[in-house]
Amino acid sequence: xxxxxxxxxxxxxxxxxxxxxxxxxxxxxxxxxxxxxxxxxxxxxxxxxxxxxxxxxxxxxxxxxxxxxxxxxxxxxxxxxxxxxxxxxxxxxxxxxxxxxxxxxxxxxxxxxxxxxxxxxxxxxxxxxxxxxxxxxxxxxxxxxxxxxxxxxxxxxxxxxxxxxxxxxxxxxxxxxxxxxxxxxxxxxxxxxxxxxxxxxxxxxxxxxxxxxxxxxxxxxxxxxxxxxxxxxxxxxxxxxxxxxxxxxxxxxxxxxxxxxxxxxxxxxxxxxxxxxxxxxxxxxxxxxxxxxxxxxxxxxxxxxxxxxxxxxxxxxxxxxxxxxxxxxxxxxxxxxxxxxxxxxxxxxxxxxxxxxxxxxxxxxxxxxxxxxxxxxxxxxxxxxxxxxxxxxxxxxxxxxxxxxxxxxxxxxxxxxxx
Ligand code: UD1
Numbered sequence: 001x002x003x004x005x006x007x008x009x010x011x012x013x014x015x016x017x018x019x020x021x022x023x024x025x026x027x028x029x030x031x032x033x034x035x036x037x038x039x040x041x042x043x044x045x046x047x048x049x050x051x052x053x054x055x056x057x058x059x060x061x062x063x064x065x066x067x068x069x070x071x072x073x074x075x076x077x078x079x080x081x082x083x084x085x086x087x088x089x090x091x092x093x094x095x096x097x098x099x100x101x102x103x104x105x106x107x108x109x110x111x112x113x114x115x116x117x118x119x120x121x122x123x124x125x126x127x128x129x130x131x132x133x134x135x136x137x138x139x140x141x142x143x144x145x146x147x148x149x150x151x152x153x154x155x156x157x158x159x160x161x162x163x164x165x166x167x168x169x170x171x172x173x174x175x176x177x178x179x180x181x182x183x184x185x186x187x188x189x190x191x192x193x194x195x196x197x198x199x200x201x202x203x204x205x206x207x208x209x210x211x212x213x214x215x216x217x218x219x220x221x222x223x224x225x226x227x228x229x230x231x232x233x234x235x236x237x238x239x240x241x242x243x244x245x246x247x248x249x250x251x252x253x254x255x256x257x258x259x260x261x262x263x264x265x266x267x268x269x270x271x272x273x274x275x276x277x278x279x280x281x282x283x284x285x286x287x288x289x290x291x292x293x294x295x296x297x298x299x300x301x302x303x304x305x306x307x308x309x310x311x312x313x314x315x316x317x318x319x320x321x322x323x324x325x326x327x328x329x330x331x332x333x334x335x336x337x338x339x340x341x342x343x344x345x346x347x348x349x350x351x352x353x354x355x356x357x358x359x360x361x362x363x364x365x366x367x368x369x370x371x372x373x374x375x376x377x378x379x380x381x382x383x384x385x386x387x388x389x390x391x392x393x394x395x396x397x398x399x400x401x402x403x404x405x406x407x408x409x410x411x412x413x414x415x416x417x418x419x
Contacts, residue, residue: 004390004404006381007413008363011250011287014410018238018256019045019401020069020231024191026093027168028229029053031195032062032073033100034176035202036223041071043231048398049091056087056094060101081108085142088113091398095123096165099173102135102146104223109143121330125166129157133170133177151221154179162187162300167214168195175204177218186214189301190261194232201227233281235261236307237400240375242266243311244407245285246274247318248382252410253284264304268294272315293321293358298328310336310376317345318383319358327352336373339366343380343388363388368395375400382412391419 020043029050032039044050046069054064054071061079065072081101088094088111101108113123127137127144132155135148154177157170167187172195174181186192188210196209202224205217238257245252246269259266259278266276269285273292277284294316298306306329316323317340327333334354337347342364346357363386368374374396381388390396393416396403404414 001391001419002393002416003419004378004393005415005417006378006388006390008361008381008384008386008388010248010382010411010413012245012248012252012407012410012412013250015253015255016241016406016410018233018241018254019043021045021191021234021236022047022049022399023164023236024194025050025231026053027096027165027172027191027195028198028231029057029071029073030096030100031172031198032057032226033075033078033097033104034172034224035075035226037225038072038074039226039229041073041229041231042069044069044071045231045234045401047401048394049093052087052091053093056083056097059084059087078105081105083108083110085111092121093165095126096169098126098144098146099130099169102130102148103152103173103176104221106149106151107147109145112139112142112144123166125159125161125163126169129159129166129170130173132157133173133181152177152218154181154218157181157183159183159185164189164192167192171195171199171214171216174216174218175199175224176221178220179218181216181218183214183216184212186212187300188212190232190235190258198226198229199224233257233261235265236305236372238262239265239305239308240311240379240400241406242269242274242285243308243315243379244382244410245287246272246291247315247379248412249287249289250411251284251286253282255282257281257283259283263302265308268296268304268312272319291315291319291358293319293323295324297326306330306333307372309333310372311379313337313347313354313356314340314376314379316356317347317358317361317380321358323356323358325354325356327354335369336376339369339373339377340380342366343384345380360385362386365389365391368392371395371399375403378403378407382407
């Protein structure tokens with residue numbers, strides 16, 4: 001198994017190219033199930049989760065070629081609608097095939113994703129919404145069995161909680177439904193917006209894109225002709241590199257970003273004392289060295305993203321004072337705290353609240369527990385005195401393209417080694 005060895009203390013300088021968003025590319029690939037044409041997608045991030053998801057579609061019978069960041073996928077040859085446990089267990093986002101499969105084929109079986117390191121993560125809201133659209137849902141032998149022999153029907157869906165993949169699943173299902181679906185309390189994340197925009201370009205009538213009330217006029221099973229798609233930039237990868245400069249010091253230009261997707265993260269970094277220069281799709285971050293403490297509450301877009309919470313905890317560990325983090329979305333998303341404590345951090349946890357008293361960090365052996373927790377450990381290591389070894393980095397490989405190559409080009413002392 002690979003691990004990262006990082007010697008702290010180097011400042012970061014230069015330019016880094018931000019990849020396409022994993023969390024946008026996944027539903028886009030799922031959306032290819034609604035298409036009758038070859039779907040061409042560029043700016044696909046080269047990360048493990050994408051490979052896993054393409055494999056899932058191949059297992060169903062889809063054909064695809066992935067050439068660097070360009071994907072061509074055709075789903076007309078799908079001959080199975082069963083997403084099996086061996087793939088779904090690797091990646092919860094596999095649930096994104098549920099809506100498109102039942103909408104197109106009227107029947108599918110998708111393994112229940114189960115819990116994960118950051119909490120129970122149920123899919124009850126996805127299932128209740130599909131039932132409202134006329135699907136029969138049964139849970140049997142660890143699988144969700146969804147059937148809608150006569151197709152899905154438009155319905156009014158009110159999500160009890162805002163759910164990102166839930167909204168994506170239902171928007172995609174509604175695109176092929178018979179009639180109009182109104183989704184209330186919909187997610188407004190940029191990845192959801194991109195899904196809606198692609199459907200709209202394909203001729204599906206949609207109102208309320210980017211708002212909490214989305215109306216989708218279904219095509220009654222008429223398959224779509226999807227346009228050429230360019231995946232939006234990864235706001236979480238961008239946020240992670242911004243944090244890398246914040247914690248290590250230096251001056252770095254991030255290329256191919258969307259500043260509007262980063263408003264809350266930039267706001268918090270600015271509160272912490274970082275400066276920025278904007279130039280179209282590029283942003284330069286300038287560190288003056290010191291970091292002020294920060295107060296964070298994770299919430300839905302455009303608020304502060306839970307996927308940036310761990311990285312900011314790493315910054316808080318070396319800030320000049322006491323910071324607080326209130327994790328409101330996932331009940332168990334502080335797994336990185338105990339690893340940061342191994343590096344000398346002063347963190348007190350009380351349920352979903354963390355209080356972090358800034359101090360120095362020292363290198364240690366630490367264990368990655370989930371994707372974003374892993375990046376927090378890498379950030380902490382960039383600043384820590386001495387050497388840190390981050391183990392179990394397969395979590396990082398799920399969502400960060402060439403992390404160590406990008407960081408070492410900026411001047412970090414980081415190496416991938418084998419245990
Ligand atoms: C997506 C992102 C993930 C991010 C999260 C929150 C992808 C592939 N993943 O995950 O990186 O951290 O949004 O921004 O895009 N919930 C229920 N029942 C449901 C669905 C969700 O109770 O049926 C709860 C969850 O447990 C959580 C909250 O709703 O507390 C939000 O979760 P949700 O937005 O669904 O997260 P994901 O879409 O799984």
